[in-house]
Amino acid sequence: MATNITPPNQNNEDFIYNQTTVKKFLWICVKENITNSVTSHGLFHGNDPLHYSLPLLLLNVSLIFILSRSIHHVLKHLHQSRTISYIITGFLLGPSVIGQSWEFRHELFSPKSTFLLDTLTLLSLILFLFNMSVKTDLGMLKKPSRIVISTFFLGSILPLILCCFLYMALKSSLPADLQANKLLLLLACRFSLSSFPVVTDILDELGLLNTDLGRTATTTSLLTDIVSWFLNAFIAATLILSTVESIIKCVMAVVSFGIYLLIIVFMLRPMILRAIKKTPVGELLPEGYFVGIVLLALATSFLTELSGYHAAFGPMILGLALPGGMPLGVTLKEKLDTLMSGLFLPIYLVLAGYRTDFSKLTDLKEWGFVELIVIVTFLGKIVGSMAAPLYYKMPWRDALSLGLMMNLKGIIEVQFLNSWGDTEMANIQQFSILMVSLTLTTASLTPLIKYLYKPTMRYNTTKQRTVQHSKPNAELRLLVAVHNEDNVPPVVELLEASKCNKESPLNIYVLHVMELAGRAAAVLAPHKKRKKNPGMTASDRIVNAFRYLEKQNEGAVTVQAFVALAPSATKHNDVCALALEKKVRLVILPFHKQSDGALATANATLQSMNQNVLAYAPCSVAILVDNRNSGGATCNHTNDLLHRVAVFFLGGCDDREALAYGMRMARNPNINLTVVRFVSRGDLRELEDEEWKKDNEMVHQVSRMQANNILYREELVEDGEGTVAVMRRMSDKFDLLIVGRRKNEESALTSGLSMWSECPELGVIGDMLSATDFEVKVSILVVQQQERVEVGGEDGRKGQPGITSNTLSPPHQGVQSQEESLRM
Structure with a gap:
């Protein structure tokens, strides 16, 4: 079709098109039969695919995608955002670098x-x-x-x-x-x-x-x-x-x-x-x-x-x-x-x-x-x-x-x-x-x-927020972080077993941690009771379970609920921030593997959060492993409570924290606590090891107590294999085992066990007890004492400033002692 066009000059001034003055910077000329210029018949039919719209579009999209992702893969290590990486990709393709070639611009980016x-x-x-x-x-x-x-x-x-x-x-x-x-x-x-x-x-x-x-x-x-x-x-x-x-x-x-x-x-x-x-x-x-x-x-x-x-x-x-x-x-x-x-x-x-x-x-x-x-x-x-x-x-x-x-x-x-x-x-x-x-x-x-800005630095506290160093008969503040309804029954059982009385109440902060999905900004806010109830949400059912616990133990248990929406990689920030704000002494986390009969499902996001909380928490942390399959309705109290509790004590600050929580549970008259101390034959560390002396001092306090629901015993073992044998023999007699994480603590009692460890957040002993081949249906609580404390003291980890006191709040009146062979 003929048209009367006066072509524009080189200065892109106005020009005449069909006797009309046109002000346009760019004109694109295409074939009159535009459908024939979309797809190519291929190189073997003599067509150049780059002269057709669809192949050229696909090539442009592929080139931009591959190059931009490659550049961002490099620049992200310099903390550069995706936006900057993509713009820099455009700089490289543009007329300043690669686009200086006229052939490149004419063929690929016309x-x-x-x-x-x-x-x-x-x-x-x-x-x-x-x-x-x-x-x-x-x-x-x-x-x-x-x-x-x-x-x-x-x-x-x-x-x-x-x-x-x-x-x-x-x-x-x-x-x-x-x-x-x-x-x-x-x-x-x-x-x-x-x-x-x-x-x-x-x-x-x-x-x-x-x-x-x-x-x-x-x-x-x-x-x-x-x-x-x-x-x-x-x-x-x-x-x-x-x-x-x-x-x-x-x-x-x-x-x-x-x-x-x-x-x-x-x-x-x-x-x-x-x-x-x-x-x-x-x-x-x-x-x-x-x-x-x-x-x-x-x-x-x-x-x-x-x-x-x-x-x-x-x-x-x-x-x-x-x-x-x-x-x-x-x-x-x-x-x-x-x-x-x-x-x-x-x-x-x-x-x-x-x-x-x-x-x-x-x-x-x-x-x-x-x-x-x-x-x-x-x-x-x-x-x-x-x-x-x-x-x-x-x-x-x-x-x-x-x-x-x-x-x-x-x-x-x-x-x-x-x-x-x-x-x-x-x-x-x-x-x-x-x-x-x-x-x-x-x-x-x-x-x-x-x-x-390093947000984790604020979690370094100057006070010891541990169970071991809590004041006698003071309230115990706990933070429970749950992800779904399956996490709730075992935690409720643990809290029910941990309650004492109105003079020494539990103050429980419940945090429902959810993936940030469908929203742009992160949220950390109290859970609100809705006036209208068109349908119960997962958060409502989770909170109701803890509210029921509070109602059944009025005065002895108080519950405050919160909801957090956060990206997967930084969920631990909400847990640590709330623990710091509420001055809790122990954070309880569910284990990332959930057992359902013969099958066990793992949650990598939950595992990452647990590891980060262990690293940055401003207080002690415990991970609860539910091997008893105590799932059920979350809004009703379970009758399958924890009554028989054992503390496996090998020594160290984590084990002392585990023992302190066990003694706290023993204040509940419905709990029968057994403290088992493992001692290596011929171990003479008491002459030179301060940690051994602290262990002895704490265990000696237990031995001086008199209570009908506390039993103390010692087990002499040769090495890690002997420790495993004793634990395997005893574990099925209890509902709950409490152990210390014992991070980076090696001794003759655990020799040869670290090479088989799969979950470092549980420590050597906790990982061994929770393994499927251990074949013991018992809940396990793995405790780590507060690491991030900025005060000097005697009871911290090696290379860490920390604990200054070894007082243990007495539970009742005494203790029954079996095989008393304390090395004093």
Whole structure:
């Protein structure tokens, strides 16, 4: 088909197309029969696949995916975020490095192929923002702390004011294009704000999302984002008012957006909520509901685009109106998040880097003005974000880390830069300057944040929080961390056996630790009783079991319940933080393997959390291994209680802590406690070993006590094989065995056993007792005494400062002694 085209000149000026003046920067020419240019017949038929859309698209996607993942595999060891790795990939592919080759750009990244990729990735960005808005919990803003409000206000207003004053002072010196397009003011507004999706994503990568500072940063960024969305809507409405030709069109554009909001609130939201209520508890949304909700998100994108607003604005508002978590948030994560975040969004970031051209950075004056605004915004935001935390007595390292977190930039800022470039608000040089500034800023901040902020350091206490050193007849504070309903019955049995009386009560903190799924920000909050009860959740059933224990032992047991949503790799932060805040003396964790008859299932995430809690806990830790298969209804008390308890005592601080907890249990008259001390024949360590003397002193206190429910005995053994033989012979006589973890403690009593150990968190003895080939159906409690204590003393581990006292609170009146052969 012939058309009358006057070709453009080399300066990309306006040209004539069918007697019409056209203002267009780029024209893409394709065959008239476009369907024949999509797929190739193959090399053997004489076709070049790179001249066809589908093979070229597949090659581009594969190349970007492989190269970006390879670069991130290297840079992640330098604490770089995925966003930075993907942008750097774009730099490498762009005209500054590999793209200098005309053949490479013409064959692989021609305008036709990048046009297809741009369209595909913009669709992915819309769905990504919809997904993030669904996962956003606006309830975080119900009662924001003073630090959050003041950090938001000062951290946003101060850099903006500084940039405005700077702009007014330098306005007469600015180049003409910077004066005309207001780019510097838009830049100051955007870089003065923090983006919630960016902050949560990067903090998740750094493992700081569920720390105290991480929660402050995410809440502050969410508050900033909410305010910025209203500002963006106002600015968009203002732009519509300034661009439309008639007042009627202007009013229609604004009114149509208001009608859209009403449609969401009164039609779409109730319809989706009904679909969610029809989904069984604990299950994902059915396929039809999922597809329908995604289509509704795309439809709202189309409607807001018609109104003159950005296409992503509609899905974001719809997502904020919907509940996150189960089932909607989890369904989107399972079926949508991996494809969008793992494949298409990296392409979006790579293309943004690909557009950057370092060779265009020639105007040093313009570069200097843009960089000056970026630097002033950066410094002003750090100072503003630090001011409030410092006023509220936050340590300066934490305040500085918070200021750096508020300056993190990512995909939201890239989206704004792309928009400015597409609308020619920023020319290629300005776009390249901003992309380089964004990359350098975030690339330098992430390792600095990781270096400055170490949340585990706060778990180093100056007090001894152990059972052994608790005051006589004082309340015993325990923290129980459970993951599912199967963990509850054995823990309830242990707590029932550990109760004493109203004069020495148990204060139990129950923490239900769950995977962060379907939500963007981590949560650590008290469990709330719901006024309406549409259906019991797993958390409700777990808490009810402990509430029943409290009700049955009123005055002797008190329960406080909490819920934690956290990433898998950092669940231990919530356990340790709550243990520190509540000043507990013992954390009880379920073993990562659960036995169901002849089968045993392992949970690698739970094992990792247990190991991290053992390493960082500010108190003693115990791991409960349930080999008795005591599962059952969690809301009812079990009658299969623990009555016969034994402490296998080999010596060391962990064994002394295990013995202290056993003696605490012996205060319950329903418990029969047997203390078995293992002694190696011919061991004369008492002449030189302080640990042996401490063991003797503690066991001697037991021997002086008189109680009808306590039995003490000694077993002389030659080596580890003898220890195993005695334990195998005795273990089936008890319901619960309590042993020390004995980390890095070798002796003749355990010689030859460490080579068979499979679970180091249980120690040599605990691992041996819990092994399936040991064939003993008995629960095992493996105890580790507090490690992280910063005071000097006599009773700490080798190389660790620690315990200063060896007092043991007496249980009742005495002890029955059998085979008394104490080596005094």
